[in-house]
Amino acid sequence: MINQLISSAENKIKLAENKNLLDVSAIRRHFLFPERGRIVTNNAASTQPPKELLNLYTDLSKDYENVHRGQSNASRYITNLFEESYNIITKFINAPDRRNIVITRNTTEAINTVMYSLLTQFRDGDNIVTTFMEHNSNYVPWYGLCKEILPKFGIKVECRLARFQPQTGELDLTHLKSLVDSRTKIICCIGASNFLGTKIHLHLVKEIADYSGYLQPNGECRSLLLVDGAQLIPGTFTDFHTLNVDYLCFSFHKMLAPFGIGVLCAKQHLLETSLPFLYGGDMIAEGDVSPDYVGYNSLPWKYAAGTPNILGTIISAQALRLLLDLALNPDEQKYFLTTNEFNIQTVEGAMNRISSHIKMLTEKAMYILSRIKGITIYGPKNVNRRTGLISFNVAGCNPFEIAEELNKAGVESRAGCHCATLAHKYLKLDPPASCRLSFYFYNTIDEAEFAAETVNKIVNSKNRIDISLNTNENTLNNGLTK
CATH class of the missing domain: 3.90.1150.10 (Aspartate Aminotransferase, domain 1)
Structure with a gap:
């Protein structure tokens, strides 16, 4: 009886595991690189784009037009696709609203957007806490702010670095906590390391940020938390609502889309109260420019200065829909280029x-x-x-x-x-x-x-060569000695 129960339990586990198995052969038919015989194991830098996304460039070119800058059918059509892209991204990461989304060129620009938007909020004696595990893009902007920009205005802000454990690659949360105090404006932390591979316990970092006691301009007593999700989001289910962080940054070129589009997802009140990163174009409220006053556009367009990467944005959002199809059923086009709704449970299952x-x-x-x-x-x-x-x-x-x-x-x-x-x-x-x-x-x-x-x-080949060289050298030396 016990053996039967064990066997039944094992079968249930196997069935559950089989439900999670991907049809990799079917998935690979959507890509060009297998035809070249390439073994692509540099995906942390950039992933490969599926054929459908490359073809989409050509299809969209038939109605090529700018957004928010015309009354033609083509302009309205592309504008609708562009704006819907914000909604797709919002749903995929479970953000509250598209007003939480800022489209950038990449994760690096997303982080810089946060840095420049907070530039005027830093006070003399503040500090920023980041870690030794960071990608350069989540350290160098804060270094530049503390060492090069703010000192020109007579404002001294310290950049502090938390250690990690060399043997395990885990972030030293005790050391991180010791660096955070009532003058820590923001903690900037990776979601996952692009060197160590480590996934950070973000809920514990969030807890440290929440109890810092830093007085923010809106009256909250806590440190802000920025997460570089470039290595986390492509392979791990990530729910912005559950994470409850202030800023989440990532790039689409690490999750199937071609190069050129990144995302900053931020809490709405922070985007509303912060200064824009870039000025001009769509970030200006329609007709609201005068010699004495310039009105900023409503979110999300407040952070969309100039003509955006329109096709890149549309294709990147469709990459998310295609990702769902490939993970759940690569032989069926249920979400890609359709209006079919998906929810966060769909995303969780796929991821x-x-x-x-x-x-x-x-x-x-x-x-x-x-x-x-x-x-x-x-x-x-x-x-x-x-x-x-x-x-x-x-x-x-x-x-x-x-x-x-x-x-x-x-x-x-x-x-x-x-x-x-x-x-x-x-x-x-x-x-x-x-x-x-x-x-x-x-x-x-x-x-x-x-x-x-x-x-x-x-x-092994190098070791054999080294042994051979050492043997020959010893033979030669022995001969000379004789």
């Missing part, structure tokens, strides 16, 4: 499937890599605590050489500091670089295995 697949790839690759002699894999050992990227170094091997050899074998990786310079230097890496494999939901288990096994072959 959980993607996340499960990426975990499987990461676990397989880490298992193979971990058997390589002299290797150091950075970040958490538990795949549940990390995204689908694996950064590593091998003793005696240059990470750039490993990446070059991987490329010769047909595996596309990345070597360098991955724009996480602070973290590489914090670990005292010399050079401050590592090799990185990063997977997305269109990668197969065979590709993950091949990439990891190829690293193993590269390292």
Whole structure:
């Protein structure tokens, strides 16, 4: 009886797991890169665009026109698609309203938008807390603010850096908490590291921010919290309402769309009370310009100065609809280019499937890599605590050489500091670089295995060459001695 119960429970688990399995073969038919024989494992930098999104550029060009700047049918049509894109993005991340959304060129510009919008709110003696784990884009703007911009106005603001644990790659929350005080205007933190792969416990960082005691202009006593979600959102279900952070930034080129569109999602009252980042064009209220006064447009257009990347915005929003189709049923076009509604439960189901697949790839690759002699894999050992990227170094091997050899074998990786310079230097890496494999939901288990096994072959081949060179050198030295 007990055995039957155990067997029944195991079958239920297997059924649940099968429900979460992606049809990767069907997914890959939507992309061009498999036809080239490419093994794409540099997805943390940028993902591959599906054929449908590339074709959409051509289709939209038939009615190519500007938005909010014409009475033609084409202008109205494109304007409607453009404005609907804001609604799609809003629903996908469960933001309250499209007035919470600012379209930017990328995550970097989104972070800079926050920095410049808060520029005049900093007071002498304030501080900003960020971490050693950050992408350069979530550190350098705050460095520039504290070291170069505010000092010109006689305002001293300190930028403080929280440590992480070298062995586990986890953020040191105790140290972070010790840096936050009643003069901490804002905490700026990654959602997931693009070097260590670590997913941050954002609810705990939020708790630290909420109890800082900093007096904000609207009377709230807490620190603001900005999350760089560039590495988090593409492979992890992310609910802006549940996170309850003040600012969330991400880029579409890391989740299927072509380059050029990023998003800042922010609490509405912050966007309403802050100054715009850029001035001119759509951010001006219609006809509200005079020698003595300029009126700003209502949200979300207050932060949409000039002619935007119209086609890029429409295509990026459709990338979210296509992502749902590919994850849930890649042979059916239920959401892409339709008006079919989806809710946050639909998004959660799709993203959980993607996340499960990426975990499987990461676990397989880490298992193979971990058997390589002299290797150091950075970040958490538990795949549940990390995204689908694996950064590593091998003793005696240059990470750039490993990446070059991987490329010769047909595996596309990345070597360098991955724009996480602070973290590489914090670990005292010399050079401050590592090799990185990063997977997305269109990668197969065979590709993950091949990439990891190829690293193993590269390292073994180099070790054999080194042994051979040392043997020859010893033979030569012995001969000279004789």
